Amino acid sequence: METKWICRCLGSCGKMEIRRKPKRGLCPRCGEHCAPAILASDTQAAELAGTTWRVVAPTDVVPEIERLGLIATIPGDDFSADLSKISRLRNDVRNSKHLVAHRHIMGRSGFANGDLKTRSALNRAMSRGEGTSPFFPKPSLSDSPSVMGKFVEAEFGFRASRRVLKTLSLVSEQLVYEHPVLDIPINVEIDGSSENLPVELKTVTALDIISGKLRAIIMQLAGQAIAKGVDSGVLIVAEREGNRLTAVVISGLAEYHINKVERWVSESTQSGVLA
Numbered sequence: 001m002e003t004k005w006i007c008r009c010l011g012s013c014g015k016m017e018i019r020r021k022p023k024r025g026l027c028p029r030c031g032e033h034c035a036p037a038i039l040a041s042d043t044q045a046a047e048l049a050g051t052t053w054r055v056v057a058p059t060d061v062v063p064e065i066e067r068l069g070l071i072a073t074i075p076g077d078d079f080s081a082d083l084s085k086i087s088r089l090r091n092d093v094r095n096s097k098h099l100v101a102h103r104h105i106m107g108r109s110g111f112a113n114g115d116l117k118t119r120s121a122l123n124r125a126m127s128r129g130e131g132t133s134p135f136f137p138k139p140s141l142s143d144s145p146s147v148m149g150k151f152v153e154a155e156f157g158f159r160a161s162r163r164v165l166k167t168l169s170l171v172s173e174q175l176v177y178e179h180p181v182l183d184i185p186i187n188v189e190i191d192g193s194s195e196n197l198p199v200e201l202k203t204v205t206a207l208d209i210i211s212g213k214l215r216a217i218i219m220q221l222a223g224q225a226i227a228k229g230v231d232s233g234v235l236i237v238a239e240r241e242g243n244r245l246t247a248v249v250i251s252g253l254a255e256y257h258i259n260k261v262e263r264w265v266s267e268s269t270q271s272g273v274l275a
């Protein structure tokens, strides 16, 4: 059997199967970085295809968002109808080529939206040197939470591309914007959109334990909103171990993001962390 090298181009080529490992980790088509990737096993693929998520109201998430001083609203009827459509299982179990998880990428040139998720991520990005290895050195385990999360996201993306949806799109988009506080270009990847708002799809073990991750998720969604020139975004959260699925519209993102980054920069400058 011919072995193929599965990777994901960080340029516009996306997921690829090539004959051999890309030279110096660069895409043979466009020359951008390629991240090594893994495919879901047959068991994982069958399980994902066969899962019907149960759409629930964002009861666990709304109070957490409001506690951070943001506005949380329930998405409209069209969006909810789309969410129900992608929550339903599919019978074409053999279609599993979309279930690809690529390795975490580090040391990419420039700043990424993920570098602004937390204070420590920003500090790391600020002190990062040139010429660092572009990939996280350890291979991800095929059943690690981050890999399972990527598979779940890919599954929803696949369903969204195959079903007729009114307002939700899960086609990813790459944008670059000039950061209002840091004055540097930030690379942003967006999972999807609804109207002109960014849509971020996240997975958690269970919905009621989202609060620990929420601040970082909101910083990420806020970066996406700023990149699109809007102040709101839609967060979709799916359970990995349970089967609940929910969505919430979050507003007031730009101010939240800018205040946070301003505070991190001024506090770090005082303590000498950021130059």
Ligand SMILES: [Zn+2]
Pocket: 009, 010, 011, 012, 013, 014, 027, 028, 029, 030, 031, 032
């Ligand atoms: Zn490429």
